[in-house]
Amino acid sequence: MTQNSGQPGAPNVVVVSTMKDEGAYILDWISHYKSIGVSDFVIFTNECSDPTDHILRCLHRMGVIEHRFSRVVRRGPHKSALMWAEYEPKVINADWVLVIDVDEYLQINSGDGTLPGLLAERADADAVSFVWRIFGNSGVTTVDHPPVPQAFVQAEPAVGRPDEHRFFKTAFRKNGKFARMGVHRPYLAETGGGVNWQLADGTRLPEDELEGALYVRGNYGYSAAQLNHYALRSRDGFLNKKARGRANHFTSSIEPSYWHKFDRNEEEDRRLADNFSAALQIKEDLLQDATLREYHEMAQVWHRRRGRKARISKDGQELLKSLVETRKMA
Structure with a gap:
C-alpha cells in the first residue's frame, strides 16, 4: 500500500470526514486516499442506519482510521464533527489537515501523483485549495455499479465560463495561522500574520479576499489537481441521499434543483477511472479481513x-x- 509520497520529508496529511449511511462507498474512498499518500483519517458518524459504523469500527480496529461517534449540536452534523475533531491527537499533530467528504475524490494531475508530494511542491504555502469539478449521474440508475470514479466519468467542462465560480476544499498547514477547520476552508487566526494561500497549481489567492473566500473564478488549478465531486452518483443512490438528509443542515432537503445543479455530463474525464488500480489493490488487501468483508457486502x-x-x-x-418535468422546463 502507498503510505506516503516518495519524496524525502513529505508531510503527514490527515483527512477529516463525517459520514452517515455511506457504507456502500467507504472502502473505495478510503483506498483511493491511501493510494495518493494520505497517512491518517479521523472519521465521525452519527445515527447511521446502514453498516457504516460497523465498517468504520473494523477499519479502526485494523489501525487504518480513527472512528468517532459524534455528538451533534445545534450547528449541525458536519460542523459539530469538525468542532470535536479539533481535539483529536491525529489532527493536533498533523503537518496538514484536509476536510473532505466521501463523495469527493482528489485527482492529482501532476508530480508524483500523491497529495504529500504535491504539498511538498507548495513548500511556501500555508493553505492549498482544490477546486471542485462536478461529475454528473451519467444515466446510472442503480447502486450496482463499479467504484464511483469508474462509474461516473461525465463532468462539467474543465474550462468554465468567464462569470462562473467553482467552490473548493482546502488543505491547510498546522502552523498557527488558522484558528480552526471549516467545511470548505479553515478560519484565519487573529494573530496568524500573512497567509500564503494557493490553488493546486501554485496560483496565489489575493490576500485581501482570504477572510471569506469559498470559491474562485477563471483559473481552477486543474493542471495540478482537481477535486472530483460526485454529489449525485446513481439515481437510487440519490434517492437514498435524499432520505438520509443533508450533512450541513437539519431542515434543508434535497430537491430537484439539487439534482439539476449537479447533473453535469458535458465532458468525459476518464483519468481517475483509468488510474484506479492502486486503490483497488488496497481495497482488496483490506477485504482480507473477514469481518470487514462481511459488513462491506451487507452495506x-x-x-x-x-x-x-x-x-x-x-x-x-x-x-x-x-x-x-423540471428538466423539460429548463
Missing part, C-alpha cells in the same frame, strides 16, 4: 434494497417525475 445489499424501496415509494415516484 451493498442495504443500499440496493433501500434504493429500490425508495424508487417505488410514493415520494420517490413523485421526485423522479419532478426531475423529468
